[in-house]
Amino acid sequence: MNKNLDLIIKNSRVIDPKNNIDEKLDVGIKYGKIYEIAKNIQTSRSPETIDQENKILMPGHIDTHAHLSAVFNDNINSDYGHKMLAESGTTTALDLAGEPDIMVEGMKNNGAGLSVATIMGLVPHKTVNKDDPDNITLRDTIFDVKKRGGIGVKILGGYFPFSVDANSRVIKEANDQLSWVAFHVGSKTAGSDIIGLREVPESTDQGRLHVAHINSYTRGLVNKEEKEVEEAISIIKNMKNHWVTEAYMSKINGTNGLCDENGNLVYNVAQNCLILGGYEPNENGLRKALSEGYGSALTVKNNRNVLVNGDEAVKFWEKSLTNASLSFPVNPPSSAFRLSTEKYENSDDFVIDAISTDGGYIPRNVAIEKTMALVNFGALSLKDAVIKLSYSPSKMLGLENKGHLSEGSDADITIIDPQTNKACMSLVAGKVIMINGKSVSDNGTWLILEEGKPVAEKSGVNFQVINLEKSKLYKSF
Numbered sequence: 001m002n003k004n005l006d007l008i009i010k011n012s013r014v015i016d017p018k019n020n021i022d023e024k025l026d027v028g029i030k031y032g033k034i035y036e037i038a039k040n041i042q043t044s045r046s047p048e049t050i051d052q053e054n055k056i057l058m059p060g061h062i063d064t065h066a067h068l069s070a071v072f073n074d075n076i077n078s079d080y081g082h083k084m085l086a087e088s089g090t091t092t093a094l095d096l097a098g099e100p101d102i103m104v105e106g107m108k109n110n111g112a113g114l115s116v117a118t119i120m121g122l123v124p125h126k127t128v129n130k131d132d133p134d135n136i137t138l139r140d141t142i143f144d145v146k147k148r149g150g151i152g153v154k155i156l157g158g159y160f161p162f163s164v165d166a167n168s169r170v171i172k173e174a175n176d177q178l179s180w181v182a183f184h185v186g187s188k189t190a191g192s193d194i195i196g197l198r199e200v201p202e203s204t205d206q207g208r209l210h211v212a213h214i215n216s217y218t219r220g221l222v223n224k225e226e227k228e229v230e231e232a233i234s235i236i237k238n239m240k241n242h243w244v245t246e247a248y249m250s251k252i253n254g255t256n257g258l259c260d261e262n263g264n265l266v267y268n269v270a271q272n273c274l275i276l277g278g279y280e281p282n283e284n285g286l287r288k289a290l291s292e293g294y295g296s297a298l299t300v301k302n303n304r305n306v307l308v309n310g311d312e313a314v315k316f317w318e319k320s321l322t323n324a325s326l327s328f329p330v331n332p333p334s335s336a337f338r339l340s341t342e343k344y345e346n347s348d349d350f351v352i353d354a355i356s357t358d359g360g361y362i363p364r365n366v367a368i369e370k371t372m373a374l375v376n377f378g379a380l381s382l383k384d385a386v387i388k389l390s391y392s393p394s395k396m397l398g399l400e401n402k403g404h405l406s407e408g409s410d411a412d413i414t415i416i417d418p419q420t421n422k423a424c425m426s427l428v429a430g431k432v433i434m435i436n437g438k439s440v441s442d443n444g445t446w447l448i449l450e451e452g453k454p455v456a457e458k459s460g461v462n463f464q465v466i467n468l469e470k471s472k473l474y475k476s477f
């Protein structure tokens with residue numbers, strides 16, 4: 001006898017790489033799980049049916065590099081990232097990196113139904129006691145983050161660089177505690193570029209590491225961008241069993257325009273952006289770059305963060321006493337193309353695990369539409385696209401019930417309109433969280449480690465314990 005369902009999604013082209021499905025099918029959902037995928041599921045079996053004829057239905061987009069809690073105190077509201085991500089079709093995100101307490105407050109106040117894990121950025125004298133922290137400081141800091149509901153830490157080499165030795169210590173301590181560890185490349189001896197990336201294999205040693213946004217080190221700052229891309233790919237291939245990686249495909253980056261009293265830019269990333277645009281890497285150069293429209297500033301309009309240009313950007317940056325979130329068009333599309341499509345020789349495995357947004361509260365949540373552009377271009381198959389956007393990210397994080405549509409898996413779904421290349425609907429645990437680019441849900445699910453349970457229980461937020469032993473990061477570790 002046919003059991004009753006809670007919801008049926010009818011007539012879409014279902015793509016599920018894990019189960020080798022690419023066919024026009026109906027999806028039956030019950031208790032927030034995938035119950036049945038079949039041809040012509042009878043509508044009488046469910047009180048609710050959604051027809052998605054001519055649409056593409058995939059397991060929900062898992063963003064392995066998003067921002068939902070800010071490292072910088074710079075006048076924009078990181079809470080809006082929840083709705084901004086949901087409105088682009090994301091269902092699960094790794095918040096990389098801020099503070100678990102800030103993220104979960106944002107989830108309560110401005111949530112959008114997403115599942116979110118957070119790692120904490122290591123900011124000297126703010127989130128970690130010391131510059132170039134020693135082993136004991138790191139051990140305590142990482143343990144404390146997990147108790148506060150984070151799943152690990154991130155080295156912010158492009159902003160708060162440590163020595164190469166301290167980078168090694170962070171990776172080792174995080175590995176010893178089986179905690180997530182991500183690295184925005186850069187140190188006291190190398191910038192946030194291809195030279196910085198060259199240092200990372202040694203810092204990783206025999207350990208495990210998430211190397212963040214590979215595209216950021218292939219902007220053509222040291223060599224021609226094509227040469228940098230080839231070098232990055234070869235370094236990653238050599239670190240195959242040690243690293244997980246992602247690249248984002250937005251042309252614009254995200255950085256901060258903070259200047260000191262002498263008119264110097266404080267952060268290496270911002271300096272690089274100005275050099276790439278042909279501007280002096282200082283306060284005057286930045287003012288000129290903003291007023292001429294090369295850079296944009298982030299501000300709030302209608303409960304979303306948006307970019308503004310020209311005089312409006314200059315005004316906002318000055319009003320923030322230079323401590324403002326900025327964006328520059330520094331990511332070459334050719335790098336994004338190579339990094340997103342490269343596979344190992346004679347293999348179906350991608351060199352770079354996932355396509356991320358590096359967005360969230362930064363308005364560049366274009367992973368789905370840019371990946372679909374590569375599909376239309378013929379550079380990726382639809383199956384490949386779903387691997388990069390969902391299946392492979394689920395394995396990176398060890399989320400065994402996500403990234404595919406097997407019976408009993410979480411009913412997390414992203415539906416894409418091939419006419420626009422954009423997500424037109426998404427569901428988390430069988431509940432619709434986005435319709436036609438509008439967030440229609442709130443709250444969310446906090447993804448934590450075992451150590452975070454007491455805090456999560458107290459928070460009143462729905463939570464789920466994840467196990468990083470199952471993640472690709474710690475596979476056979």
Ligand SMILES: [Zn+2]
Nearest residue numbers: 065067096358
């Ligand atoms: Zn980022």
